[in-house]
Amino acid sequence: MDGLISKKEILERYNISYGTLYRWKRMGLIPDEWLIKKSTFTGQETFFNEEQICERIEAIIKRKDEVPLEQIARELLNKSKDEQKLLIETRYWSREVNLAEVLKITIRSDGGEIDVTDSVLKFSENREQPAKNLGGVGIIKIK
Amino acid sequence: MGEYYNQTLNSLSIAGSGSASGGEYGSVMISGSGKVTSDIKCLNFKAAGSAHVMGNIACSEEFKCSGSAHVDGNITCKEMHISGSCHINGVEAEGSVHISGSCNADGNVKGGEVKVSGTAKCGGSLTGETVTVRGSATVKELISGEVVDIEFYDLTAGSVGGSKITIVPNPDKGGKWLKKLGMSISSSCKTASIGEIEGDEIALEFVKADVVRGSKVQIGAGCDIKRVEYTESLTVDPDAKVGESVKI
Numbered sequence: 561m562d563g564l565i566s567k568k569e570i571l572e573r574y575n576i577s578y579g580t581l582y583r584w585k586r587m588g589l590i591p592d593e594w595l596i597k598k599s600t601f602t603g604q605e606t607f608f609n610e611e612q613i614c615e616r617i618e619a620i621i622k623r624k625d626e627v628p629l630e631q632i633a634r635e636l637l638n639k640s641k642d643e644q645k646l647l648i649e650t651r652y653w654s655r656e657v658n659l660a661e662v663l664k665i666t667i668r669s670d671g672g673e674i675d676v677t678d679s680v681l682k683f684s685e686n687r688e689q690p691a692k693n694l695g696g697v698g699i700i701k702i703k
Numbered sequence: 704m705g706e707y708y709n710q711t712l713n714s715l716s717i718a719g720s721g722s723a724s725g726g727e728y729g730s731v732m733i734s735g736s737g738k739v740t741s742d743i744k745c746l747n748f749k750a751a752g753s754a755h756v757m758g759n760i761a762c763s764e765e766f767k768c769s770g771s772a773h774v775d776g777n778i779t780c781k782e783m784h785i786s787g788s789c790h791i792n793g794v795e796a797e798g799s800v801h802i803s804g805s806c807n808a809d810g811n812v813k814g815g816e817v818k819v820s821g822t823a824k825c826g827g828s829l830t831g832e833t834v835t836v837r838g839s840a841t842v843k844e845l846i847s848g849e850v851v852d853i854e855f856y857d858l859t860a861g862s863v864g865g866s867k868i869t870i871v872p873n874p875d876k877g878g879k880w881l882k883k884l885g886m887s888i889s890s891s892c893k894t895a896s897i898g899e900i901e902g903d904e905i906a907l908e909f910v911k912a913d914v915v916r917g918s919k920v921q922i923g924a925g926c927d928i929k930r931v932e933y934t935e936s937l938t939v940d941p942d943a944k945v946g947e948s949v950k951i
Contacts, residue, residue, distance in 0.1 A: 567901075568916075568932075568951065578917065579866025579903045582847050586813075586830050603914050603930055604899060 564596065565610040574617050587633045589620055646680070715745075717752075725758050733770075742776065750787070766794075768804070783814065785821075793827065800831065802838075817848070834865075837873060851902070858895035868902040870895055871923070872909045894925060908940075 565573075571581065584590050596607045616636075623632055644659040662681070667674045714729040717737030725741030733754040742758035747765045750772040759776035760766065766780040770787045778794040786804045793810030794800065800814035803821045810827040817831030825842045834848035839857035846853075851865045854873040863870070872893070897912045905917040909925035916932045924942040931937060931948040939945050 577866065577903045578864065578901045579849065582864040582866070582901070583849060585864075586847055602932075 563610055564598075564607040565613065567606040567608070570608065570613060570617065573614075574621065576617075584620065584629070587629055588637055589629065589633050590616065715739075717754075725756075733772075748780075750789075766796075777810070811844075829860075853895075855893075855895050857893055858897070860895075860897045862899040862901070863897055864899075864901045866903045868900060868905045868907075868917075870897075870900075870907050870910050872925075894927070 567581070570576075571578065581590070585592070585595075590613070594608055594612060596609075597604055598607055599605075619636075620629070620632060645656045646659050646662055646665075647656045648654065659681070662677070664675065665677045665680050667676055713727070714731065715723055716730075716732045717723065717735050719735045720737070721735070722738035722740060725739055725743045728743065728745040729747075731739075731743065731745045731748045732751070733749070734751045736753045737755070739754070739756045739758070742761075743756060744761045746763055748760055748762050748767070749765075750768045751770045753770055754768075754772040754774075756772070756774045756776070760774055760778045760780070762778070762780035764780070765782045765784065766778055767784045768787045768789045772787070772789045772791075774789070774791040777792050778796075780794070780796050782798045783794055783796045783800045785802045785806050788805045790807045791809070793808050794812050794814070796814035798814065799816040799818065800812060802819045802823050805822045806812070806819075807824045808826065810825070812823065812825050812827075812829045814831045815833075817829060817834045819829075819834075819836045819840055820838050822839045823829065823836075823842070824840070825844070828844040828847065829840065829842045830845065830847045832848060833850045833852070834846055836853040836855060836858070839855065840846070840853075840860070841857070842860040844861045846860045846863045848865045849867070851863055851868045851870070853870045855870065856873050858870070872895075893909070895910045897910060899914050899916075900907070900910075900912050901916045903917060904919045905915060906921040906923065907915070907926050907928075908923035911927045912929070914930045914932070915922070915928050918933065918935045920931055920933045920937045922928055922931065922937070922939045922943045922945055924940045926940070926943040926945075928944070929946040931939075931945055932951050933948070934951050937948055937950070939948070
């Protein structure tokens with residue numbers, strides 16, 4: 561598949577077990593959102609962006625014998641926070657900014673202004689939070 | 704009676720009926736009917752009565768519910784014990800999560816050692832270093848652990864993944880007596896319903912699954928599996944149904 565690699569192929573390529581892969585997933589080394597479920601002739605299978613997952617697995621394998629996995633996970637999580645983007649989509653346009661550069665996010669209406677900076681930035685700390693629909697404004701996502 | 708605020712220890716205790724604002728406290732004890740109106744940060748949180756927290760709870764030590772607790776947000780803590788009834792968004796515990804009562808989580812339940820001897824319901828995933836179930840669990844997404852050890856009364860899960868996975872019916876559900884009489888337990892057993900099971904060593908009984916993938920796979924009595932993919936070994940009980948099996 562274009563740019564995608566199956567979980568099975570990953571296990572075979574890097575000679576890692578299901579147990580190891582699930583362990584890395586639980587530790588946040590492989591983010592949940594990287595998993596892509598697709599239907600194949602064998603049923604539902606899980607795929608990854610090949611470049612993304614291979615880079616990650618090679619980084620883990622390179623360092624796991626020297627550094628605890630928890631430390632690798634912390635470093636990767638901090639790095640991914642720096643690279644997070646705030647994406648605002650409306651009916652007419654979309655805009656992407658680096659999350660690290662955001663100073664303030666405000667909702668303005670006839671009644672005044674509401675500072676929602678903290679609420680939105682909390683999404684970046686909790687990957688399980690879904691995109692927030694703001695009604696007429698559109699959708700705010702952290703990616 | 705209402706709320707008692709101990710200025711010295713900065714703890715919060717609601718013994719009657721009352722509400723308190725969120726904030727930072729030492730110990731929080733709700734033995735009556737109490738409401739906390741926003742996020743709370745504390746050492747320990749105990750709900751022996753009926754508690755409603757309209758926000759997140761961050762406990763540096765223990766979250767304990769022996770009564771009834773409704774937490775609108777997420778709980779982070781070192782240890783979690785639920786012997787009563789709890790409705791939360793999600794929990795992340797550094798250490799153990801023990802559910803001997805009932806826990807309904809809209810999101811994820813994550814701990815070091817996760818033990819369910821009562822009933823757990825997750826809208827997200829149930830994960831831990833070890834996940835032990837001796838009761839009932841309904842997990843929409845994934846049950847995952849290094850060791851997943853399930854003896855179920857009732858079990859539904861989107862998927863199960865880990866290193867060593869055992870999923871069998873709880874013998875206490877009449878089954879062990881039938882076994883002692885030399886009778887089949889099939890008539891007394893519910894079947895677990897799981898989408899996908901992936902692991903290194905897998906042993907299943909009375910499990911219905913779409914696909915099972917593993918190194919060493921044992922499909923035991925009462926199973927109905929559409930597809931098995933294995934790399935090292937596969938054993939299938941005569942009293943099990945496997946649609947197709949493939950050695951990878």
